[in-house]
Amino acid sequence: MRTTIRGTRHRAVALLAAAVLGAGLLGGCAEDSDRPGAAGSPGADAGKTTLTVGVFGVFGYKQAGLYDAYMKLHPNIRIKETSIERNENYYPQLLTHLSTGSGLADIQAVEVNNIAEVTATQAGKLVDLSKAPGVRKADFIPWKWAQATDKSGKTVGLGTDIGPMAVCYRKDLFAKAGLPTDRNAVAALWAGDWGKYLDVGERYKAKAPAGTAFVDSASGVYNAVISSSAERYYDRDGKLVYKDSPSVRQAWDAAMRAATGKLTARLQQFQKSWDQAYANGRFATVSCPPWMLGYIKEKSGDQGRDVWDVAAAPKPGNWGGSFLAVPEAGRHKSEAVKLAAWLTAPEQQAKLFTKQASFPSARAAYGLPAVAGAKHPYFGDAPIGKIFAAAAEGIPNQVLGPKDLTVNQNITDVGVLQVDQQGKTPEQGWRAAVESIDNALDQ
Template identity: 65%
Template sequence: MRTTSKRTKRSPLRSRPVTYGLAAVLGAGLLAGCAEDSGGSDSGDGKTTVSVGVFGVFGYKQAGLYDEYEKLHPDIRIKENSTERNEDYYPALLNHLSARSGLSDIQAVEVDNINEIAGLHADRLVDMAKVEGVRKSDWLDWKWNQAKAEGGQVVGLGTDIGPMGVCYRKDLFKKAGLPTDREAVGKLWAGDWEKYVETGEKYMKSAPKGTAFTDGAAGLYNGAVSSYPVKYYNADGKLVYKKSKGVRESWDLAMRAIKGKMTGRLKQFDKEWDQAYANGDFASVVCPPWMLGYIKEKAGDKGAGKWDVAAAPKPANWGGSFLTVPKGGKHEKEAVELAKWLTAPKQQAKLFEKQASFPSSQAAYALPEVKDAKHPYFGKAPIGKIFSKAAKGIPTIPLGPKDQVIKTTISDIGILQVEQQGKKPEDGWNAAVKKIDDVVED
């Protein structure tokens, strides 16, 4: 998963959202055991070692997929090189692609970075669309297109995605006079993120003491803006976030939520956010599938039987990654076969069952591991059906090279200055714009 703009803390087993605290390990995980340095060399026992470079916990090892592949291919040994955070992993990956050295046989790329990779280094990555046995129809169209370069090459195969739902506390909704049945809850805001805010306003009129409707304004903003067909860049690759309807309307909703005091003023993945789950301090949170395990861990036994999942107001995506294969690696052929196998529908379904990584392969949605999936902690919510439906409706949003920077700056500087520091909305927006202008070329 895969938030990594917010993905280093996915679930207890899969922690891949970015937490934006730089560790002094730039390239350490990427270089350790790289294909051209040590990890890609043959093992000495007649087996070929294929190295896989990832950030955080992708779950392949934990779900037993590496072991399964090695049993199917006795001549292959898989070595995973994992860097904890994407903000350390990704700059190193860019450096090694530029230098054409120090690369693992397979390199993972986060969704907010895939456009830049395709723009800068498509010629240095295998065109996966031309690999025998790879079927475009297995993937959701919008996911497949995210990895397509200007010249038509598909630089990576999609792994997971993050279709959004809304996780909510049934006990708090009931005390506030709101429905608790997931179908009825979904109807409260169906089709419009503004209705979600309106529901928050109703909640706050009878809110249980000390609780907020939602965790923070950034989560609301992220959910809303990701449901629009244009976000930060247009289809021509032009930076348009200052005039984007999706950005402006989502920002305004976030400001309305702050003004209405319906947020817990929490920054996601901070310790205070974790503690708020344990304390039951807020009633709802915008949640992709990978967040369910995280909520279960942080809310703990005290939250058992209280949480449920409803459909989000509109289909939107948060998170996801790709597997790429650098050209010219010592084991390029073996790497292509492994990447193809790991992202095939059957393996994606197994990864969802074991690690809550929701498939980007639409062919996986008909498999029982996905179709029949229910989550006991969330009232046996039919999460396979809820998130599959959302995934199919997610718009194809043009990506740009600095999506991650823009999204994070708006959330962590613009919104938080208003929400936590009490600044005026226009001052928060201007602070975010200034920071973005300093680091992003128009």
């Protein structure tokens, strides 16, 4: 499991989210693949075409019953999924297999932080899925479609999920600090500007309940702000420009304001101390995409029910998401294309959201009842379908680069962390981040 804006994180907590999001949103799904005579059981697959799906972490297709549903619709197909837990182990193997043309699954997942490199360097080894039967570009969020489309118009991956950002906040702590608690009123406090979010933090700090902070971490602030920017670490010509990027500077300054202004609980996300802070009510807000809701519920426990709520973020941003690609060297290309198209169709994406908390990248799913009517009982029946759909529509078409993950990780885990937890100055933190990035990139 990793910190910062990295898609592997939400894969690792997807099963947890499915277990704890709440009966009002997520339902159980009976698995029948182990029953005698069921698809995938011994003796049931003779003469069938086996389609292999290579993923990292938990994508949820099996858990949500989508593989079983497809095999029932296509009795001649057997689906076998292989998963490597961490993307940093999965992705190098994928590149190796693409370069040799061997060892590939019929369908391969690609994480959002790798899609720019795959699209730029591997497009010739992947099927153009824009021409797949049943696939409609208009069904998808435009920026998500664009991320996997090269300059010639070839689309090498179909979007699975996305991570539109909201802000989760504790109503009890807001009330004690003299702030409004209604989610619409809270969203209005910081609408349109992350600076206003920190202004609210200053108001909270002035009357904060003892032992609490406004936000969990400065790195969380950095990631939230940078996620809402179109140009970050690379410009549109593919040049690495993070040192001079206005968006990076804005996100860095916001994180530094939070850290030096003592607005944070000085935590590192997804560490044990962060988990314990949920249970102890140590911070009032955290930036959260849909998949984070289950994590908050599990860590906060029963005492957090109807205490946490969800409000729109100051600006729409994205944390997480992946794609399905079909290698040209695959053994069953035509059947693989059909399966990839079916798994990413709006109806299946809506079902995956209901079962696994993976928010659809297919905008056509937003009008379906499973998404449009989704409410979360743990978070005061917050209309999460509407909140996250509105955020998804407003996310900018971000410029992605091959080393986004390296740059982001070193800024947050080296630079920001030194200021937030070690008391270094913002200048010292930035120099440490740049030095670490340069070493990682051999510059």
